[in-house]
Amino acid sequence: MARINFQRFLDLMAQQAEIGATPEGGLNRPALSEMDIRARQWLFERATAAGLEVAMDGAGNQRVMLRANDPDAQTLLIGSHLDSVPNGGRFDGALGVVAGLEVLLTLKDSGAELPFHVEVVNFTDEEGTLRGLLGSSAMTGTLTAEGLPNVRGGADALQEGLSRLGLSSETLLNARRDFANVMGYLEVHIEQGTRLEQAGINIGVVTSIVGVRSYWLTLTGEAAHAGTKPMADRRDALWGAAHLIQQARELVLQYFQPGVVNFGSIHAEPGAFNIVPAEVRLALEFRHGDPEKLDAMQTALFNVIRRSATEFNLEVEITPAGLIPPAPMAEPMVQLVEQAASGLGLSHTRLMSFAGHDAQSLANVTPSVMFFVPSVRGISHNPAEYSTPQDCINAAEVMLQAVLGLADR
Amino acid sequence: MARINFQRFLDLMAQQAEIGATPEGGLNRPALSEMDIRARQWLFERATAAGLEVAMDGAGNQRVMLRANDPDAQTLLIGSHLDSVPNGGRFDGALGVVAGLEVLLTLKDSGAELPFHVEVVNFTDEEGTLRGLLGSSAMTGTLTAEGLPNVRGGADALQEGLSRLGLSSETLLNARRDFANVMGYLEVHIEQGTRLEQAGINIGVVTSIVGVRSYWLTLTGEAAHAGTKPMADRRDALWGAAHLIQQARELVLQYFQPGVVNFGSIHAEPGAFNIVPAEVRLALEFRHGDPEKLDAMQTALFNVIRRSATEFNLEVEITPAGLIPPAPMAEPMVQLVEQAASGLGLSHTRLMSFAGHDAQSLANVTPSVMFFVPSVRGISHNPAEYSTPQDCINAAEVMLQAVLGLADR
Incomplete structure (x- = not known):
């Protein structure tokens, strides 16, 4: 059985972690920042030095390719991202790209002849310093010109970042790829949660990346003197919100x-000690991996919201603030990863991903799967983020066996 | 039985309501603004024209005096305020000052010889545009130099306002009056609530002005990814706050x-759709007229707060933000007003005042009482504030009979 070169792989992981390293042991490598661009140079240099082919598309997505003998062969994609959140960790995204690179290096070393091209992609701005899933949305054709002026990092920062790579909005919007010759997509990532750690399981195979729905709720009652207005007569918007x-x-x-709900932001008007709150604005977000359960969750949550409003004699307005549909993974690809893990003697379980990943863009256009390795204490987007060397090695080993397993099908 | 001149009185009420009148029928007459100063001129002009003596103290409190024959006689005070909140109503405060003026005019017309001086006081800044209860605190000696830099309207606005009357911080801090010769204090005010209206009662005699305690609560949990962190493991500060x-x-x-509690302001950090709130800051205010019940309320509320924090695995910090002790009214003065109302055939009830008034300053230093007349729908601090002409007349009539009743004691 072919195995990766784990010392080379851990060395590559250490090298990438030096680029944008913070004193606390984390990474500060926001998308298209100076450090992100240095990480990109590093990736291309390592790939080129090993005789791999490299290319960049109009969205800045980096492609590292191991060609099959047949130029008309299909392509298997392996992807993740080298950008980090500000002051983030060394594993989030980078593990997937470096594991992919190590798989290509191992395959090249072994001289194995695969019946498909294998291509590792470093997607631009997965984390959302600029827009979030920027590169994978552009590649899969879901990025539109209408949204660009309102990206979360600001339109100017986006232009500036693209220009550092000699790119522009025009190249970005024309980065859509033809997926007719793409046979599938694989991604490995740290879990960013504690389910694997708590269960003592090596590999979590993702069956779905959860859908995320966000709404602004506005509850409106009536401002009143917090002394003279009897409590029974109040229309206190914060009482309704609390309920x-x-x-x-x-x-x-x-x-x-395992669906989740969060109220991440709250604001009460007029906002004084001695005035009964007339209006409360509340940020609601909920997630589920199953489209039907996500719909049922929305219906039930809206009922709860409307009943609370009625009970406290308030008006309520529910305004959409974002909608990401669930992205189910392809069952044959899920089984491919399970077989790869089993073949290595690693324990595995199926789970949903509650965070967004580039795989949710890819799932729209090609059979896709993600898998997770454990995160110590689930710490994420934080310099203290950590996965053990063995878990990192497992990530690359399972990826290699999945690629080889696909060749055997 | 002596009666007020109700046409003159209603005319005086209409005159004062023109000064700072707003298009919606309310008043915009913040303390020591141009309009407040014009209202002050109007009061002194009317008093002087009627042969009453006028004076102003170092806090800007206006005094209108009807002297007894005996220069060594004691003084009965009648007070309220001509300032309004920004965009407030025509009755709040003004009713008490104008009713007091009408009582003096009636007494002067009647040639009655009272065994005490009667003095009407227009207290400076009851409403708190600058500080709140500014004039009555200064007169009764509870205003200190330490608090002045931090008044709610800002130290500069306070200086500027005082200077418009030719006054300063020094004159303000030296406005303390000797109460040895003051026999008591009477104040009439609109209810700013609906208890009298709902019960169909003419006069509410206040037994206590409620104590008000304010605290900032800070609940601290842990920020987390709102997707990947299982709900059961979260330390969501907003869950604790809602509970x-x-x-x-x-x-x-x-x-x-009839104690009341209010949470008037709330803020969650970091405040994003996809982050579990790590910290919530909450404004707590509660009121009760009975000092023992106010203490018991505090103990019980703090228990509830600490239990909620424990239940949601949060830390909690409770920081004092203001403490106004309850101000019980003097029982003989309460009975004086009850007798005055009964003598006029007006129904009356005892109640607490849930709003602050100058009477709470005066209650510290002299036997004091307040009474209320109904407010239509309880609307207060609003241009739509309204009390009927008959209720306004009742206010002045009861005040007159109370003054005469005291002369008979």
Whole structure:
């Protein structure tokens, strides 16, 4: 059985972690920053030095290719991202790209002849310093010109970042790839949670990347003197908000696990000690991997919200603030990863990904799968993020066996 | 039985309401603004024209005096305020000053010889545009130099306002009056609530002005990814806040009525759709007229807060943000007003004042009482604030009979 060169692989992991390293042991490598661009140079240099082919598309996505003998062969994609959140960790994204590179190096060393091209992609701005899933959206054709002026990092920062690579909005919007010759997509990532660690399992095979729905809730009652207005006569918007937060929490815990709900932001007007709140604005977000359960969750949550409003004599307005559909992984690809893990004697389980990943863009256009390795204490987007060397090695080994397994099918 | 001149009185009420009148029928007459100063001129002009003596102290409190024959006689004070909140109503404060003026005019017309001086006071800045209860605190000696830099309207606005009357911080801090010769204090005000209106009662005699305690609560949990962190493992500060708001509300409704509690302001950090709130800052205010019940309320509320924090695995910090002790009214003065109302055939009831008033400053230094007349729909600090002409007349009539009743004691 072919195995990766684990010393070379850990050395590559250490090298990438030096680029943008922070004193706390993390990484500060936001998309298209100076450090991100240095990481990109490093990736291309290592690939070129090993005789691999490299290319960059109009979205800045980096492609490192191991060609099959047949130029008309299909292509298997392996991807993740080298960018980090500001002051993030050394594993998030980088593990997937470096594991992919190590797989290509191992395959090249072994002289194995695969019936397909294998291509590793470093996607631009997965983390959202600029827009989030920027490169994978552009490549899969879901990025549109309309959204660009309102990207979360600002339109100017996006232009500036692209220009550092000699790119522009025009090249970005024309980066759509033809997926007719792509046979599938594989991605490995740290879990960013504690399910694998708590269960003592090596590999989590993702069956779905959860859908995320965000809404602004506005509850409107009536401002009143907090002394003279009897409590029974108040229309206190914060009472309604407090009630619905509790009800929503209990609803999801009881009926929609492993779905999750969050109220991340709250604001009360007019906002004084001695005035009964007239209006509360509340950020609601909920996630589920199953499209039907996500719909049912929305119906039940909206019922809870409306019942709370009625109970406290408030008006309520529910305004959409974002909608990411669930991205189910392809069952044959899920089984491919399970077989690869089993073949290596690694334990594995199926789970949903509650965070977004480039795989959710790819799942729209090609059979895709993600898998996770454990994160110590689930710490993520933080310099203390950590996965053990053995878990990192497992990531690359399973990836290699999955690629080889696909060649055997 | 002496009666006021109700046409003159209603005319005086209409005159004052023109000064700072807003298009919506309210008043915009913040303390020591141009309009407040014009209202002050109007008061002194009317008093002087009627042969009453006028004076102003170092805090800007205006005094209008009807002298007894005996220069060594004691003084009965009648007070309220001509300043309004920004965009407030025509009755709040003004009714008490104008009713007091009408009582003096009636007494002067009647040639009655009272065994005490009667003095009407227009207190500076009751409403808190600058500081709140500014004039009555200065007069009764509870205003200190330490607090002046941090007044709610800002130290500069306070200086500027005082200078418009030719006054300063020094004159303000030296405005303390000797109360040895003051026999008592009377104040009439609109209710700013609906208890009288709902019960169909003419006069509410205040037994206590409620104590008000304000605290900042800070609940601290842990920020986390709102997708990947399982709900059962979260330390969501907003869950704790929502829980304690509900518990506190139910506690007060069940055990501490007519006490009230309010959470007027709330803020969650970091404040994003996809991040579990790590910290919530919450403004707590509660009121009760009975000092022992106010203490018991505090103990019970703090228990609820700490239990909610424990239940959601949060830390909690409770920081004092203001403490106004309850101000019980003097029982003989309460009975004086009750007798005056009964003598006029007006129905009356005892109640607490849930709003602050200058009477709470005066209650510290002299036997004091307040009474209320109904407010239509309880609307207050609003251009739509309204009390009927008959209720305004009742205010002045009861005040006159109370003054005469005191002369008979």
